Amino acid sequence: MNKKKVLVLGTGFAGQGHAKAFIDAGAEIVGIVGRTASVVSEVAEKMGIPYSGTDWQAALDACKPDVVSIATPGGAHYEPVLQALNAGCHVFCDKPLATNGDEAKEMMELAEKKGLKTAFASSFRFMPEIIHARRLIQQGKIGEPREVELISHFNLDKNIPFGWSHTIDAGGGRLNNNFTHLLSIVTYTIGESILAISGDIRKDLARAPKVAGVHNFTERRNFIPEDLNDPNLEWGESDVEWSYTVMAKVKADTYPAEKPVSVLFKHGGLVPRFNEDHIVFHGSEGSIYIKGHYGAGPLYIWADTNEWQELPLPQDISDSLPDIKDDTQRSWTYLAKLLINDLSGVADEPYQSFKDGYRYQRMIDIVRDSDNWVDTSAL
Structure with missing residues (x-):
């Protein structure tokens, strides 16, 4: 069967949603990591996930996943993604990719250097x-x-x-x-x-x-x-x-x-x-x-x-499309299937990668830093 093994970071709405998406995509969820021990343990038990913990590096070492799914807020993406890429994992990451374009660029370039697949979930x-x-x-x-x-x-x-x-x-x-x-x-x-x-x-x-x-x-x-x-x-x-x-x-x-x-x-x-x-x-x-x-x-x-x-x-x-009523869950599942198919050598449609996440983050930086107003008060 050769199911791809997936480790999920995040235990909230997105974390549980990512886990369901990869299960529906035919992958195996081997572990889940969160910041609060009692919460991550409860989620793992509810979803039948064999490994749970609060230490991301320890989970990477113990679970040895093929893919990691990053389902935390954007400010908690940078370090875990670099750790996962350095461990040789393909990465599925929710938006935003990072908090700024410099971090996003480093993540993109490391994935390219390692020859690893990435999926960027701006999935609507x-x-x-x-x-x-x-x-x-x-x-x-x-x-x-x-x-x-x-x-x-x-x-x-x-x-x-x-x-x-x-x-x-x-x-x-x-x-x-x-x-x-x-x-x-x-x-x-x-x-x-x-x-x-x-x-x-x-x-x-x-x-x-x-x-x-x-x-x-x-x-x-x-x-x-x-x-x-x-x-x-x-x-x-x-x-x-x-x-x-x-x-x-x-x-x-x-x-x-x-x-x-x-x-x-x-x-x-x-x-x-x-x-x-x-x-x-x-x-x-x-x-x-x-x-x-x-x-x-x-x-x-x-x-x-x-x-x-x-x-x-x-x-x-x-x-x-997956037969799922919830728009967010259906979109995650669709993207997860595209990534799993790609990793399994099954031809499918293109999907967004960290290259797109980087470009989007740079554009957000530009908009936030914009000062395009022309003073017309003296006219």
């Missing part, structure tokens, strides 16, 4: 209607691609307990954890060559309450203190962006275009939406509209009839 490019949109663009249904708009408003609670998402050093910020997915969607549907980028960020959350006991990212709202005016409550300072506006120029490869495609990414993490979050592709002959911030659907097309028409998802696309 595998949403069903995103795959559908790519096909329609390839078929020329909207003519030459010209513009893409990606608009989302999350209305996140400002009092979510202070944690990794609040700081740069921990890999937080909306660029690291939202923009990476959206950029991946654009490159998948339009073309992988990002020619230019510019943007602005807004750090519109000053602080958040410090609360113990949050182990699962998806349950953090349950830990918001009842009395936010309690004088004994500790607060942490947030130093990351919670909203951003980014513009990019992308070379159209999926369907050729004479000029670069203009892309607008607009995300408000703390503000409410009025209408649907959406992704729109405009071309010379028509447009495609997908409801949902990551393209959950349904999908509509504006073409010959000069009105919006809903298009059902083609059955062959549905059949090609």
Whole structure:
């Protein structure tokens, strides 16, 4: 049977999700590592994983995995990934790849030097209607691609307990954890060559309450203190962006275009939406509209009839994806299968690697460091 052996770093929502993804991909989970002994032991027992611990290097030595799956926040990727690569392991890593471009470059170059496979999980490019949109663009249904708009408003609670998402050093910020997915969607549907980028960020959350006991990212709202005016409550300072506006120029490869495609990414993490979050592709002959911030659907097309028409998802696309309802889990599983197939010598479609993770991290650095404003106050 020769199943690939996988060691997982992380025990929360992502860690358990990665483990399920690799099981569904036909691999064997040989161990799981987390920061809290009682939690990692409980998760390992629940999932039937034979090895659990809190020491990553010890786990690499004991389990001797073929693949490691990194499912921790971005600030906890750099050292474990270098350790895994030096141990000769292929790496599946969630986004963001690192906290800055320099770290990401070092990770990419070490993987290339060692000749190891890497997978970068900005994986919402595998949403069903995103795959559908790519096909329609390839078929020329909207003519030459010209513009893409990606608009989302999350209305996140400002009092979510202070944690990794609040700081740069921990890999937080909306660029690291939202923009990476959206950029991946654009490159998948339009073309992988990002020619230019510019943007602005807004750090519109000053602080958040410090609360113990949050182990699962998806349950953090349950830990918001009842009395936010309690004088004994500790607060942490947030130093990351919670909203951003980014513009990019992308070379159209999926369907050729004479000029670069203009892309607008607009995300408000703390503000409410009025209408649907959406992704729109405009071309010379028509447009495609997908409801949902990551393209959950349904999908509509504006073409010959000069009105919006809903298009059902083609059955062959549905059949090609894992039969999993949860969008995040299905996308992880799809990517895990691509990596396992590649390692097993089975031909399949291309997938994103650390090269993409590095490029994305450099672009995030550029946007965060941008100072493109021209003072017009004296005009």
